[in-house]
Amino acid sequence: MSVRRLHRRPLMNEEARKRWVFLGIMLSIFLAAIESTVVATAMPTVVASLGGIRIYSWVFSGFLLTQTVTMPLWGRFSDLYGRRPVYLAGLATFLAGSALSGASQNMVQLIVFRMVQGLGAGALMTLGYTIIGELFGLERRARMQGYISSVWGLASLMGPWAGGLLTDHVSWRWVFYINLPFGAVAMALIAGALTGVSKPARRPVVDGMGVGLFAAGVSALLLGIVEAGRVGSWSQIEVVGLLGLGVIVLAAFVAVERRAVEPIVPLRLFGNRMVLAAVITRFLAGMAMFGALSFVPLFLQSVTGASATRAGLVLTPFVLGWVVMSVVSARLVLRVGYRTVVVIGMASLTVAFLLFWRWSVTLTSASAMVDVLLAGIGMGMVVVPMLIAVQSVVARSDLGAATSLTQFFMSIGGALGLSLMGAVMSQRLHAGLPMVEALHGVFVVGAAVCVAALASAFMVPSGRAQDLARSEMRGEPTRVGG
Template identity: 40%
Template sequence: MDSITPPSGQGPTMEMLSVEGVQAGEAAASAAGPLLTAQAAAQEQPRFSARETVLTMAGVLMVMLLASLDQTIVSTAMPRIIAELQGFDRYTWVSTAYLLASTVMVPIYGKLSDLVGRKPIFLFGVVVFLLGSALSGAAQSMNQLIAFRAFQGLGAGALLPIAMAIVGDLFTPRERGKWQGLTGAIWGLSSIIGPTLGGWITQNTSWRWVFYVNLPIGILALLVLIFLMPALRGKNRQVSIDYLGAILLVLGALPLLLGFSLAGDQYDWLSPQILGLLAGAVVFLTAFLVYEARLERRQGQPIIEPGLFKNSIFTVSTIVTVIFGMGLFGSVFFIPLFVQGVVGTTATNSGLILTPLMLTSVVGSVLSGQLVSRIGKYKWIAITGMAISVVGSYLLTRLDVHSTNTDVLVAMLVLGLGMGFGMSLYTLVVQNAMPVHKIGQATSALVFFRQIGATVGLAAMGSIMTSAYQPAFDQALPAAVKQLVPARFLAAFNNPEILLSDSAQQQLQHAAAAFGPQGQRLLAIILEAVKTGLAQGIHNVFVLSFGLMVVALVAVFFLKEIKLRDRRRPQPQEAGQGQEVAAPEGGELVGLI
């Protein structure tokens, strides 16, 4: 990770430069006569009617609800799917295939939307997603389901980044805060509704309806977008698609994600399979960066322009997003395991355990969106949100084998509030600092790096938990028990997931009967040691998450502040970096710095 250099204290601030640029533009327009004044005034008017805006956002929010609900509903139905299609050995691939396909396509869709317009790319993604949903519901084997989920993921990769870019197109930066807060709330609500809806569908109908349910809502959203959504396309832009860059990105990102997804689970970290995947990823991603830099120097249209990182706001936002994603998603994944395995709370669906966290996430997302829209500044909001996340992560580190549901609840409420503040804010910050014709690729790059960070963080934390469990379990087990109980019987406890399986524990109780009257007491002591080992393993995960959150908090202080514009006027880039200025559509003349 590149180090972050603090902004120089010399020279005018960005806010001063922005104000001076606007003043210079107004003076130039006045001097040039009524024509320029009329053009500049027209530019400050909304480009789209209220009807177009509201209906487009209705379609966008429906699509986002589809994409977010799909993930939580499907995970709930997986036990029933496995039972019918008989593919337990390929259980994780149903989700992994979807994740891989959607992640690698995110930056490609973002760049294409800048070149050919948001509408055709967004509609293409929705159509592919719906086709993948229909095919997944009709799957007759586990292999078919995995393939169709991957196809569905190819469409899903367009949904979130293009939806965020559309918000950037429709609204001025100050207006975006309200809508992006709402989009963040959609994801939080879907995480609450999804498990319940998935369970109801699975119990009362066929599991196939967890996929078919996407179709009516998706088709309605599609019709709204086709007939009522404006084109959202820049004028007179020469289209040049970077096919080689797209191929290199896929060849690099796919083995990277695959390597981190399989490492520590199906293969050891130092196994030839994982090392081979990671080495291949390094080779192709290096080739991708070299080629993209060369293409940018030749005035081409790279998928991800390396020049984006010359903008310190984009760079810091990306670093914060990656670190935040690693710490947040890694820790959130292990909270249900702690509640069920250590605290001992039973739940029909582990997704419901996270409901308090998601509720405060919705509150934080809406609140931060309203604040940034009203105040027009974002840095102190970003710092506050990250500080709340640090406190929430710290509360998680205090959990141990004696913790109660109340202890976990308080930590989740605080962490969820910080999560809501940070999830959508950095998209707004980046869009405010980018020219209009780069909003798509900048937004998608941010989503791409966040998903990479979440995947890497989850894999690393899974390995940390696994490696810490066994020594802690051995240490918590009394020496007398080790002497009385055969090693073969103790081997059944090498995996702490035994705490989550009622059937497995019943089998162990029958086996413990062979030890006579003291058998059940020995089993209770062993299970308590398992809880201790699991608590220690998850504690180490939470400590890493806390450390990452602290690093992210420090990084946020290096984020430059550019006041959010409330007019449709081009925003100059950071002074002294030689970057393009956001050009207005229609070729209006404005004053530049």
Template identity: 40%
Template sequence: MTDRPGAGVPAVSRSRPVLVFAGLMVAMLLATLDTQVVATALPTIAGDLGGLNQFAWVTTAYLLTFTAVSPLYGKLGDLFGRRRVFLVAIVIFLVGSALCGAADSMTMLIIFRALQGIGGGGLTVSIFAILGDLFDPREGARYQSYATAVFGVSSVSGPLLGGVITDHLSWRWIFYLNMPLGVVALTLVAVFLRLPSAEARRARIDYGGIVLLATASTAVALLSSWAGHSYPWSSPVIIGLIAGAVVLIAAWLVVESKAAQPIIPLRLFRDSTFTIANVVAFVAGFVTMGALTYVALYLQMVTGVSPQSAGLLMLPLTAGLLIATTVSGQIMFRTGSYKWFPAASMAVAALAFVLLATLSVDSGLVVICGYLAILGLGGGLSQQTVVIAAQNTTPRADLGAATSTVTFTRMLGTLLGASIFGAILNSGLAGQSGLSQGISVTPEAVSKMPERARHAYELAFSHALTGVFLTGIPILLVALAVALFMKNIPLAPRRNGPPAPAPEPEPAAKSSTP
């Protein structure tokens, strides 16, 4: 292994970067696919295992633990070395996958999905942080764009792939197929990735910060899952979750301000670039995934396509995401500048929301796909840019914490976006059609309505969805105004990077322990 001259940033052996990167991308694919891969398989799973009233938790449990542990893994990587943390995370993910495939009840499947999410959250954070270690910010922009493309494509493609596997094999193979691919990723990273040891410093684990942040994240995740669905927004349960989340976040801020080694160092937010990157990440997660959820529902409710076809119609969004991430990554690599990409992302996403707000029952599929492609372009322009921006202005000692914070804020935005947009859609349906539980009406139920009632419902749903997109426009414009203040700091070798310590030894006795 060689060191980058003068940068203090390690470089993977130049004969092995493709193998290391391939292992990281396979792990990224698995972790992000599993956020939504069971969506289309849930009816089949419920029919097999029973527990129909619990089936939504199969997805929620994974997202909850995935989000809650993200900051923890980033800090652990800073303290103990990212390679070790990555290997621990992938082992947890694979154990969880095997147990999910073998589950014989809905309760056990939910518990094992939570375990799987603990590994998946660690994988995603560790991968982006490892890339930040391997490459300086300018060169890393190119590789981060590939990783972000995998992240975005797998997030969008999960429901489609899950449906195909369930139809042609069994829902259990959704989890079993993780095993051979995960072993490949584990082997490639364990054998070929060598990073410097973590700095020799006494680790003082921020237990208070970990517990408070995980509990607050759980409250937010439950809020996003229950509000407007299982419980009305005015119910004591939802009001209690909101109050609890606020109190827990306030307590966490107090604890973090006093912790010797906080899980998320609040001093990072003194840097305007880091703060803006997190604002853009939050809003991008909020609007993009929220829109994706309800456009897919619109396609089924109004146009009458099947869930699998709705997944296929998301491909234009995926294409836009791929184009934007790849092109922006290449431009950042060649120019060393990322300043305008977050603002461009918010502007293009706002344009997409304006266009999506015009959808009606008469809108053709070609028009809808065109609007989704524009939304994908908007999302792709900021996906890896905010990670690169945060890493570029962060000392190497805090690289993992900075990376995990951006990932965490994006996931929080995703959770809250789906919940709040769902409440707006429900409110719109209740106001126009008298349906107090609008989105609990399934596409199958709509298709069986008498023609006049079906047409009335489709009109009501279309109008209610317009309210969702109109709500997102001002949020995007505020984020655009914030993004315009992003400083033009050239991508350069890591600042405050001390000389890299000696690489980790590779004795045979440690080969079986991450």
């Protein structure tokens, strides 16, 4: 169907198409988000079935590695080739990885197929946010992005429960197979409704050298970060070697990108103050929160003697606070601007970490829930507003690259925070300190990162969201496509 004929269709038909696309994206992002947590509760059964206890951690690390590395690549490919074909390719890759993971006969196969799954997952989150940014004007975009973030939060909350249920009552293989029917529905919705796509005016020039250098450099960097967290030291020869290799390769990548006709990562985006503020703020927020969040259940179990179930329940207010404030903050930015909302959010996150630092053996679950809720509120007031801000200030031709960069740096920040804080805990335990003191050191590092993030929040330009947005990104687009 031609774009001209699509323009003649009634407005309600266009609105219906947008709703179906939105539903398909919500379903896809739900699958990608739940996959990050649903596998954890199934792994003891998986190890009993497949063996491979010494390498099973790569089931998680491999997924994280390929998901993170490919985020900017998927985003830029969607700018060059269109949202619909690239998103459907990512979703198909994710579903293929799910099917193969469920059919794995040994741990090595499961790790490889989980990495395939991660390749696709890198597209679902970033391109889902990108398509929403392209389909709706500023006010509706703010509302829709809040809903999408809520889906992510609820999926993360349901993951461990769903994984345990499927493993206990069906089979661990259905932790992966369950994605297939829902993914097929999402694919049908998006393929059918995200139409009216115009072909590029000219054939895109793929920066093959840039793709290779970026993937190699980020992979080496992430492997170094993961290894540092595993051994509890940043001075091991393997860690230093991987980090050094990553830095050298990424330096070569920057040099190549400066000369590329169609750069995979348009370096000019970092010259935009809003994009730079979003990258730094989300990197530091991810570093603090996703790093330390892993140690909250450990504190409750190791220091206060709480059960695993009760320790897990303590994190529920964090997710609920994030979900609610994602929706609320998306609307607040239209009234008071981005800077005010983000500064308040980072201040809340900083206070939460200071409260974590005061935790002791006498900590109760109720007190921990209140402190964790404050952290969730803070994250909800940072992540979505900065996403909306970036999508409102860049040209449509850079929307995929800009959106994926904010997601990428938050993921890198989370991996770095987890590794850094794990190393701090290991060093303090090695020095003979009790667990409570070792974990206090973790929370102090998190608080220091939060203070830096709070300072970076003041980089966000002041003013009303409507006034800061590019004119082309304020109103509703005239067609469903991309």
